[in-house]
Amino acid sequence: MRLVARFALALSALAAVSSSALAAEPPADGVRVDVPVMLKEAKVVYNMDHGSAMVGDQPVGLTYMALMVKRFKEDHTQWRIAAVFHNSMAYLLLNDGAYNKVRKTSHGNPYKEQIATLVAEGVEIEECAVSMRNNGWTNADLLPGVKVTTGAVGRIVQLVQEGYVQVEP
Numbered sequence: 001m002r003l004v005a006r007f008a009l010a011l012s013a014l015a016a017v018s019s020s021a022l023a024a025e026p027p028a029d030g031v032r033v034d035v036p037v038m039l040k041e042a043k044v045v046y047n048m049d050h051g052s053a054m055v056g057d058q059p060v061g062l063t064y065m066a067l068m069v070k071r072f073k074e075d076h077t078q079w080r081i082a083a084v085f086h087n088s089m090a091y092l093l094l095n096d097g098a099y100n101k102v103r104k105t106s107h108g109n110p111y112k113e114q115i116a117t118l119v120a121e122g123v124e125i126e127e128c129a130v131s132m133r134n135n136g137w138t139n140a141d142l143l144p145g146v147k148v149t150t151g152a153v154g155r156i157v158q159l160v161q162e163g164y165v166q167v168e169p
Helices: 003-015 060-074 087-093 096-103 112-121 129-135 152-161
Strands: 041-048 078-085 124-128 147-149 165-167
Touching: 041 060, 041 152, 060 078, 060 112, 078 087, 078 152, 087 096, 087 124, 087 129, 112 124, 124 129, 124 152, 129 147, 147 152, 152 165
Parallel strands: 041 078, 041 165, 078 124, 124 147
Antiparallel strands: none
16 A cells, blocks of 8 residues: 555544544444544654655655644644755746756646645745755745745754654655
């Protein structure tokens, strides 16, 4: 089973957990949850630097973030999510013109709508200034709503020290 499908299945299983799911009667799908997870608060930082974290052409991290936001909203979890893009995934935050130039295409950034939706939902999307400098990009090359951080590794350390849990898709 694909990684994204397994994650989506795990999140949907979490949704099935309720007081009735913990009763003696097994649920209709035959899965009894022994350790229900309900979070009151969550602070998560996505370390978006692994080019191999793709299912086909879809970055796993973008899928995970969208599913996590949906789950947190459904569960009324107080949440903060930051996504720090750098290294081989930094290009995901480029606007159409810069994306076309870097990826040698004319179709524009296929991830721009996903990024825009995450920004609108409240996810902090951050680009590494070191990755930008190494690639010759400027702030004008980025999608709307993207913030630039001094450096990805330092930013992730900072967020972890502030109580964020690091996820590396």
